[in-house]
Amino acid sequence: MIWILETSPSYAFVFLRLGLAVTFFFHSTQQIFGWHGGRGLKAHLANWRDRQGIPVPIGALGLFIEFFGSFALLTGFLTRPFALGLALFIGIAMFKSHVQHGFFLARRPGEHSGIEYTLALFLMAMALFVGGGGALSVDGLISR
Numbered sequence: 660m661i662w663i664l665e666t667s668p669s670y671a672f673v674f675l676r677l678g679l680a681v682t683f684f685f686h687s688t689q690q691i692f693g694w695h696g697g698r699g700l701k702a703h704l705a706n707w708r709d710r711q712g713i714p715v716p717i718g719a720l721g722l723f724i725e726f727f728g729s730f731a732l733l734t735g736f737l738t739r740p741f742a743l744g745l746a747l748f749i750g751i752a753m754f755k756s757h758v759q760h761g762f763f764l765a766r767r768p769g770e771h772s773g774i775e776y777t778l779a780l781f782l783m784a785m786a787l788f789v790g791g792g793g794a795l796s797v798d799g800l801i802s803r
Contacts (some may be wrong), residue, residue, distance in 0.1 A: 663739050664802040665791060672793025675783050676732045682780065683745060684729035691722055711755045721748045732787070735796020742787035749784065753777040 666672065689697030698706065700722070707713040713721075724744035731741040753774050761773040792798040 661802060663737070664798040666735075666738070666793055666796060666799050666802065667790060668799065669790070669793045670795075672738075672787060672790050673735075673795050675787055676735055676738065676792060676796070679742075679745065679780065679783055679787070680729045680732040683725050683732070687722060687726040687729060691726060713751075713755070721751075724748055732792075735792030735798050738792035738796060738798050739788050742784045746781055746784035746788060749777050749780045753781060 685695060688694045690703045691697075691700050693699035693702075697703070703722075704715050704718045707718045708715055724741065725748055728741035728745050731737050732745075757772060757774045757777050760771040762775055763773050764775050765772045
């Protein structure tokens with residue numbers, strides 16, 4: 660099980676961790692608490708159930724991973740498991756909500772966004788899953 664915590668001392672992973680931590684923190688609080696113009700937990704889970712066919716318990720698990728994963732990535736604790744969870748979360752969103760709109764982000768108001776942004780988040784999370792937390796991570800301290 661120690662392989663889950665092993666990581667290289669690379670500072671490159673710190674930037675990936677912090678970028679994803681901030682992004683998923685703001686995204687999850689928008690969805691869960693309705694902050695930043697979001698709908699809130701009940702409305703968001705109902706939307707996923709009704710429009711995407713995602714069962715409420717699975718949606719709630721995804722939001723749990725997204726919210727707590729942001730703190731895990733911030734500290735670099737259990738980076739690999741949370742990075743995998745975030746990659747799965749954003750990968751599902753990419754295929755259920757974005758792939759039918761092509762590649763590019765929305766260029767005009769009212770347009771839907773393609774996979775451009777979600778693909779970048781997915782690949783960043785996968786890089787952390789493969790590489791671990793890197794320098795300045797709790798994982799790195801524990802695995803020494």
